[in-house]
């Protein structure tokens with residue numbers, strides 16, 4: 143049992159898991175990742191349920207981002223990286239060499255730690271990829287309005303869509319990056335420490351947004367902030383040195399962890 147003073151408040155009462163949440167959207171089976179001789183991720187088998195948020199927690203270097211990057215095959219571009227095991231998205235193994243990584247990324251959007259808008263207009267940031275797939279002008283306009291409304295940015299930027307995205311604040315830029323990631327209507331949204339560069343108000347907005355977006359997407363978030371994991375996720379996976387130590391419903395993991403190692407991490411005894 144985690145002593146009360148170390149307990150992180152979970153807000154499960156606010157977390158609504160919808161009826162499709164028993165559907166496994168994404169699954170890893172014996173996932174291993176090597177960087178040369180370094181065995182960075184070891185035999186990780188995990189389900190990710192549709193329209194839920196799963197948080198990855200654990201000390202620096204434990205493999206959280208590496209696992210996340212497998213889901214859109216970003217590790218393909220890392221020299222010396224090797225991935226074994228299966229990653230199934232709706233039963234299709236995305237590690238199959240026949241799967242085109244560019245097409246895969248239409249279904250798996252990603253947002254990074256630092257907001258990284260292109261040095262282009264707000265409008266172009268969202269429509270760049272859809273244009274490559276032949277979206278008409280009308281579709282693009284609809285996409286821009288829809289995705290900016292979803293991230294709560296429309297009212298703030300609707301009169302300056304053709305101005306540079308770099309003129310936005312950090313928090314606005316991160317919401318724009320989320321809008322860009324969801325414009326193509328992916329099935330899965332990956333968030334790699336999306337609030338670590340943001341102030342508390344922008345962080346709260348993104349956390350609220352994640353709760354709204356899970357109605358439509360299956361979300362996986364890497365975070366160093368345990369309170370954040372407790373506040374916004376439905377499931378939490380705790381990693382240590384490449385091993386998955388525990389995966390549980392978030393409320394359970396934070397209040398009644400199954401493993402002593404998890405409890406030690408939550409109570410600050412190591413990590």
Ligand SMILES: Nc1ncnc2c1ncn2[C@@H]1O[C@H](COP(=O)(O)OP(=O)(O)OP(=O)(O)O)[C@@H](O)[C@H]1O
Nearest residue numbers: 177180182200201202203204205206207208209220
């Ligand atoms: N491109 C790379 N080449 C070699 N080793 C790497 C590479 N990327 C990550 N690693 C190693 O793999 C291990 C896992 O790294 P990863 O970035 O996944 O950890 P993390 O848990 O996300 O860490 P952090 O919380 O600090 O971001 C670490 O030992 C790291 O040094």
